[in-house]
């Protein structure tokens with residue numbers, strides 16, 4: 001079975017935009033996953049807060065820690081919890097052998113692997129959480145990072161709530177150069193420049209952008225959508 005598989009190279013999707021901020025969160029989640037007793041970390045938060053983006057960055061930073069690879073498993077397309085184990089097996093490239101179903105092959109394959117699974121959008125299949133406990137029990141070196149809008153409520157879980165991007169205080173707005181160092185404002189400026197290449201930041205528009213970011217609660221998805229509208233102005 002070993003030879004059919006090629007996960008020495010991870011299958012993490014490439015991001016087309018630069019990551020803004022998150023230095024502290026990346027450090028915190030990396031060190032959590034590096035602790036020997038931590039087997040499962042759930043990045044929680046509202047839709048669009050940046051769970052997937054953070055998870056992918058953390059995974060990239062941990063490539064050297066997992067000698068058997070890191071496997072990204074998108075679960076957004078499924079909503080049947082029964083499909084979670086087969087979907088993980090497929091992502092790992094495990095093929096059905098004879099009459100042994102993927103559900104049986106996966107624990108055998110994972111048994112001695114030093115591997116990190118990144119399970120994305122687990123809220124879709126929350127009822128499969130106990131399957132993850134079973135996989136962790138049977139594979140002592142396996143670790144799992146989950147992104148989910150809700151906690152899984154299993155014993156092994158360490159929750160890491162993903163906060164919104166850093167925002168300035170509207171009542172004491174600093175100078176525009178300082179404002180653009182806040183991750184939320186920096187993301188807006190970067191998206192605005194992509195949407196309209198001749199976009200110039202000025203003290204006045206940076207201040208207005210900071211206010212928009214605060215009203216959008218520092219949510220990266222909302223900031224991206226708002227900044228894209230710069231094109232229309």
Ligand SMILES: Nc1ncnc2c1ncn2[C@@H]1O[C@H](COP(=O)(O)OP(=O)(O)OP(=O)(O)O)[C@@H](O)[C@H]1O
Pocket residue numbers: 017018019020021022045046047048049050051052053054121147149187220221224
């Ligand atoms: N730190 C960041 N720097 C740059 N872009 C970011 C950052 N965080 C998030 N984004 C962008 O914001 C959007 C939303 O982020 P992401 O998809 O990670 O959210 P999510 O919490 O996983 O949402 P969902 O619950 O819908 O899966 C994406 O386009 C992502 O690339």
Ligand SMILES: [Mg+2]
Pocket residue numbers: 051052053120121147
């Ligand atoms: Mg996501």
